[in-house]
Amino acid sequence: MNGASREALAAAHESLDALTDNTSVDAAKLAGELAAVTALLDREVSLRRVLTDPAQAGEAKAELAGRVLGGQVGGETVDLVKGMVRARWSQSRDLVDALEELANTADLTAAQQTGALDNVEDELFRFGRILASSTELRSALTNRSATAAAKSELLSGLLGGKAEQVTERLVVRLVTHPRGRSLEAGLESLSKLAAGRRNRMVAVVTSAVPLTDAQKQRLGAGLARMYGREMHLNLEVDPEVLGGISVRVGDEVINGTISERLDEAKRRIAG
Incomplete structure (x- = not known):
């Protein structure tokens, strides 16, 4: 990201940190809701463009986001998204990228809060090595004709009960919604985010x-x-x-x- 989008993302991270510093906020639940909003805006291109249109007033965009998301996700998520759409974004797709990054960061924060962040980092790395050594597994997880449910079931068999729940959620989201990235690039991005939680x-x-x-x-x-x-x-x-x-x-x-x-x-x- 460049320019306005980078500043907007930094502000969104500050808002997320303020939310997750509150022990009453469920970081894992927040992550799931942010991921759902990410999927929505990735799918609904016209809505995404309206919410990032620099010609529209920030408060009007925030009200629209509130109407669309109200009742679908929690109040913390709605407030966070409303703050993001008030900001300026260099490209409409940057908003979706930022929401995805915040969803992953919220999940990693949940792992950090329970002392599982080190395990998650190691498991993401090991999964990457497994993926690199198995062309059959990689083909199954990147097969465009396979449904998201089938890929989730395969990953559940591989990771369920053997890895942290946060690791499984992160990998399932990456595999079922790669958003044009390779699995390797997605895993590397997750590893960097995990490391960044402790600078x-x-x-x-x-x-x-x-x-x-x-x-x-x-x-x-x-x-x-x-x-x-x-x-x-x-x-x-x-x-x-x-x-x-x-x-x-x-x-x-x-x-x-x-x-x-x-x-x-x-x-x-x-x-």
């Missing part, structure tokens, strides 16, 4: 053998010093790296694996 970054660490607890602590501390922020480590084991580790933080890769050194040696010899 920390995500490092994907690949090693030939599992790291010990002491090694993980030293690596996490070193990366935190390097980047100036707490670091969440997503760990994966790949025997093909032979030894050493590879660390990816965003687009930056720190590669200290033996296989990479051998490849570099081969390139130098060939050159």
